[in-house]
Amino acid sequence: MSMAANLLDKLAQKNPNEPEFLQAAREVMESLEPLMERHPEYVKAGIFERILEPERQVMFRVPWVDDRGTVQVNRGYRIEFSSAIGPYKGGLRFHPSVNLSIIKFLGFEQILKNSLTGLPIGGGKGGSDFDPKGKSDAEVMKFCQSFITELYRHIGADTDVPAGDIGVGGREIGYLFGQYKRIVNRYEGVLTGKGLAWGGSLARTEATGYGLVYFVEEMLKTKGESFAGKKVAISGSGNVAIYAAEKVRALGGTVITMSDSNGYFVDEAGVDLDCVKQLKEVERKRCSDYINNHPEAKYFEGCQNIWMVPCDIALPCATQNEINEQDAKNLVANGCIAVGEGANMPCTPEAVKVFHDNNVLFAPGKASNAGGVAVSALEMSQNSMRYSWTFEEVDAKLKNIMINIHTKAYQAAKEYGQEGNLVVGANIAGFVKVAEAMLAQGIV
Ligand code: NDP
Numbered sequence: 529m530s531m532a533a534n535l536l537d538k539l540a541q542k543n544p545n546e547p548e549f550l551q552a553a554r555e556v557m558e559s560l561e562p563l564m565e566r567h568p569e570y571v572k573a574g575i576f577e578r579i580l581e582p583e584r585q586v587m588f589r590v591p592w593v594d595d596r597g598t599v600q601v602n603r604g605y606r607i608e609f610s611s612a613i614g615p616y617k618g619g620l621r622f623h624p625s626v627n628l629s630i631i632k633f634l635g636f637e638q639i640l641k642n643s644l645t646g647l648p649i650g651g652g653k654g655g656s657d658f659d660p661k662g663k664s665d666a667e668v669m670k671f672c673q674s675f676i677t678e679l680y681r682h683i684g685a686d687t688d689v690p691a692g693d694i695g696v697g698g699r700e701i702g703y704l705f706g707q708y709k710r711i712v713n714r715y716e717g718v719l720t721g722k723g724l725a726w727g728g729s730l731a732r733t734e735a736t737g738y739g740l741v742y743f744v745e746e747m748l749k750t751k752g753e754s755f756a757g758k759k760v761a762i763s764g765s766g767n768v769a770i771y772a773a774e775k776v777r778a779l780g781g782t783v784i785t786m787s788d789s790n791g792y793f794v795d796e797a798g799v800d801l802d803c804v805k806q807l808k809e810v811e812r813k814r815c816s817d818y819i820n821n822h823p824e825a826k827y828f829e830g831c832q833n834i835w836m837v838p839c840d841i842a843l844p845c846a847t848q849n850e851i852n853e854q855d856a857k858n859l860v861a862n863g864c865i866a867v868g869e870g871a872n873m874p875c876t877p878e879a880v881k882v883f884h885d886n887n888v889l890f891a892p893g894k895a896s897n898a899g900g901v902a903v904s905a906l907e908m909s910q911n912s913m914r915y916s917w918t919f920e921e922v923d924a925k926l927k928n929i930m931i932n933i934h935t936k937a938y939q940a941a942k943e944y945g946q947e948g949n950l951v952v953g954a955n956i957a958g959f960v961k962v963a964e965a966m967l968a969q970g971i972v
Contacts (some may be wrong), residue, residue, distance in 0.1 A: 531564050532557040535576055538966055546629035548848060548873070552636050553580055554800035559952040560959060562944045567963070574971070575963045577802075582635065583616075584608040587628070588678045590656055592670045594663075604675050606682055606690070607635040612965040615622030616652030617642055617901060619693030622700065624659045630848070631655055634674035634693075634872055638901070640958030641894040644933045647905040650689055654679070660695045672703035680708050685716040685911070691904045692721040694847065697767060698733075702726075717911030720904035728846060729907035731922040732900075737771025737870065738923065739899015740843060742930035745779065745866035747889050747950070748841075750938070753865065756780035762799075762837035763787045763831065764846035765808050765815055768870040768897065772843050773801055785837050787846060788815045792834045795825035838862040856882035880951060895937050895954035902929045 529537070533547030536554055543549060557576065564571055590602040605628065608616040618638040621631070631653050640785035658671050683690060692701055701721045708718055715727075716905050731738070741755070748754055758781045762769050765786045773783040783799040785792055793815055803821050808814040820828045828834075835842065835855035842864055844850050848871065851859075856879035859867065866889035869875060873893060875883070883890040905925055917925075933954075940960075941953030966972075 529588050530561060531571070531576075531830045535580070542842045543629075543632075544719045546632060548622050548629045548633035549636065551797075551877070552633040552873060555951070556636070556955050556959070559955040563956055564647070565893065569967065570963050572827075573967055575966050578638065579610060579959075579962065580636070582607050582609045583611060584634065585628075585632075586679075586682050590658065590675050590678070591704075592667075592674045594745065595669055600671075602656050602658040602671070602757075604654070604656045604678060605631045606679055606688070607631050607652060608662065608682070609635040609651040609653070609690055610639040610962060611650040612962045612969065613643060614632055614648035614650045616688035616784075617649040617691070618651055618653040619655075619691045619900075620700075620704075621653070621655035621693040622658045622660050622695035623655070624657055624869065626655045626657045626804050633848070637872055637894050639962060640955060641898045642901055642905075643958040643961045644895055644936065644954060645898050645902040645905060645929055646932060647902060649901065649905050652690070653692055655693065655696075658695075659702070662672055662753065664845060664961065665699070665878055668700065669703045671701055673707040675834065675950055676707045677711065680711050683708075683718055685718050685908070689904070689908060690719055690902070692767070695767065697721070714753065717908050720907040722907070727907075727911055728921040729903055729910055729922055731926060732765065732903045732907055734771040734774070734905035734923075736768045736897050736900030736924055737773070737845070738775045739902065739926055739930045740768065740772050740845075740870045740896050740901070741775035741779065743934055744841065744843070744866060744891055744894040746931055746934040747868070747891050750868055751865075751889065754779070755841070756926055758840040759784050759838070760841045760843060761785045761834065761837050762843045762845055762870075763792070763834055763850060763874075764844075764871065765804055766845070769843075769845035770801065770805060772870050773799060773804070776843075777801065781841070784839060785834060786815060787831050789831070789846075790814055791816060791829045791894065792831055793818045793825050793827045795822055795838055797824065811864075833924055835859050836862070839864055841866045841868070843870050844874035845866050847871055848873040851875045851879045853878035853882055855879060860888060864888060867891065868896045870897050872897065884949065889948075890950060892951045892954050895933050895950060895960065899926050899930055902926060
């Protein structure tokens, strides 16, 4: 049995009910096999076993009272996975599907993603099975206050700095920050994604979506291609999807689909982003409402057929495992030339194999969606300096970071004999920095 297989076997025995975590660990460990052979010192120091075990896992009760006076109880999580290269850093997800497996998979991916940014941030992730959909602002505030009343003791500007993710945007970060500050009586950069008037960074809102498109642009260049004149299918209509769509449009592409968990719409004339922003960011409405303003567009209930819409480039920006093997085959059959993951792990391993086998350019999320956490780290720098950069300054740094991530991943893949395989390249490039830090810091 290979060393990776042996490690994964033990991991599955230890964590039997964590399919998403095991899926993420498998993808990484299998691609690190050549590294295991080249670096026996990593094996000897138990780097692989240690990186798979979170440094700390916190699970807690989150009680709150809804608008009808009924007591509700949710479960909160914070997985502090690795602090080898900096304070734990990673988002909070509020969604009914949240469980330990999902938070661990996200936290594990975050270690390598944060390393790839070149910035000094470790890996962590958290969240709750709370569903902000359909809740009043008062209910969301009460939940956030209860959540942080436990979490505050585990986090801090130099310890662990959470941010947003699915279901956690500016509103939630505001409620979490307000209560944190009240409890600790300190104004510090303990959360990122803050409002501009109270410590946030310009371009953080846009960062993940813009960063994704900067990364895919670099990837397209390796084949002499660009976004200009391309039809682009995007899933999701949240933070990542909206700003990916905005940048695609700026680079001359046409976004033809967007979705939410109820269904998707197709607008061949090009998605009206002002309308989507108004529906999603202001009115908190559904994608089905898009056709009220755009009767020429078509709405489809359910998301299962979104990847049958013919496109040149696909950017899945909703959630994990949203493109399976059959979806990938449909995309290939319809002439798709590139896929860039905006979400975390939206493509199953079988789907990724279809892309690789068919020479479809593929950008793995841990590299291509790292722009969000990169600008979060820039927000931390600005907080420490008590200073703010302009939008243009942050955007230029973001673009530079995304180009560097692409270069690192591309070159690592080439060095290990797998040119063009950015999955292998991103895993190796991200891992080596963390492994070197762990080696230097002894058995901890
Ligand atoms: P948002 O909550 O802003 O938006 C999520 C979007 O995806 C919504 O349109 C939502 O629809 C849809 N969605 C969520 N769950 C499902 C599901 N199970 N099935 C179908 N659609 C679903 O989140 P973000 O845009 O911030 O995050 C999207 C993805 O990007 C996630 O995988 C996240 O981990 C990843 N990511 C986000 C970063 C960030 O900076 N925000 C950074 C890096 C990665 P609905 O409204 O119906 O739920």
